[in-house]
Amino acid sequence: MTTPLIAPSILSADFAKLGEEVRAIDTAGADWVHVDVMDGHFVPNLTIGPAVVKALRPHSDKPFDVHLMVSPVDLWLEAFAEAGADHITIHPEAGPHTHRTLQTIRSLGKKAGVVINPGTPENVLEYLIDMVDLVLVMSVNPGFGGQSFIDSQLRKIEAIRTMIDATGRDIFLEVDGGVDVNTAPRCIAAGADVLVAGSATFKGGPDRYAANIAALKGKTG
Ligand SMILES: O=C(CO)[C@@H](O)[C@H](O)COP(=O)(O)O
Numbered sequence: 001m002t003t004p005l006i007a008p009s010i011l012s013a014d015f016a017k018l019g020e021e022v023r024a025i026d027t028a029g030a031d032w033v034h035v036d037v038m039d040g041h042f043v044p045n046l047t048i049g050p051a052v053v054k055a056l057r058p059h060s061d062k063p064f065d066v067h068l069m070v071s072p073v074d075l076w077l078e079a080f081a082e083a084g085a086d087h088i089t090i091h092p093e094a095g096p097h098t099h100r101t102l103q104t105i106r107s108l109g110k111k112a113g114v115v116i117n118p119g120t121p122e123n124v125l126e127y128l129i130d131m132v133d134l135v136l137v138m139s140v141n142p143g144f145g146g147q148s149f150i151d152s153q154l155r156k157i158e159a160i161r162t163m164i165d166a167t168g169r170d171i172f173l174e175v176d177g178g179v180d181v182n183t184a185p186r187c188i189a190a191g192a193d194v195l196v197a198g199s200a201t202f203k204g205g206p207d208r209y210a211a212n213i214a215a216l217k218g219k220t221g
């Protein structure tokens with residue numbers, strides 16, 4: 001089975017020592033650093049802004065995968081790009097002109113991604129796929145870490161894998177929410193190549209991060 005890239009969500013890190021936590025997951029084998037940005041309006045939770053991303057940037061050379069759960073989203077693209085985001089992913093529900101939003105992200109020199117909520121069908125990608133470098137399938141409703149994986153999203157991952165393969169381009173297919181050692185292999189079998197994992201990475205504290213990430217990659221120690 002393909003070895004996935006692992007993107008720990010720092011939403012599950014110790015917020016009192018975020019720089020240290022980012023360094024710890026980097027050393028432990030994280031491939032990307034997933035940053036959940038929530039505005040208390042698009043989703044019922046409030047997290048971090050561009051100043052925190054900028055402060056964390058020197059702590060790792062790994063790509064910063066910034067998941068914007070913010071509406072309206074366009075106002076924030078430049079600030080997160082300048083703060084050091086490498087990937088910026090947006091929800092189509094978070095602004096009136098998704099295609100233009102993706103154009104803007106790319107014009108800022110960043111990889112652009114669309115995030116598909118559990119209740120949103122994959123056909124939202126039909127006229128956007130030429131504009132994306134990654135697709136992020138939410139396997140929980142956005143807003144919180146530690147929720148249970150929604151099984152129905154596996155069928156969506158399979159459908160999006162077929163859509164991506166038909167483009168002939170390299171587009172990452174990422175899954176976010178409730179990913180653990182049990183659900184990870186199912187996501188990979190369905191066609192995912194990047195797994196976001198918050199609780200499953202950070203559980204047990206820093207001494208466990210390397211083993212947790214290895215287990216998500218399907219490598220037993
Ligand atoms: O975007 C989100 C939640 O909105 C995620 O990135 C979660 O933070 C993942 O947490 P776990 O489900 O892996 O604990």
Ligand SMILES: [Co+2]
Pocket residue numbers: 009034035036067176196
């Ligand atoms: Co996320």
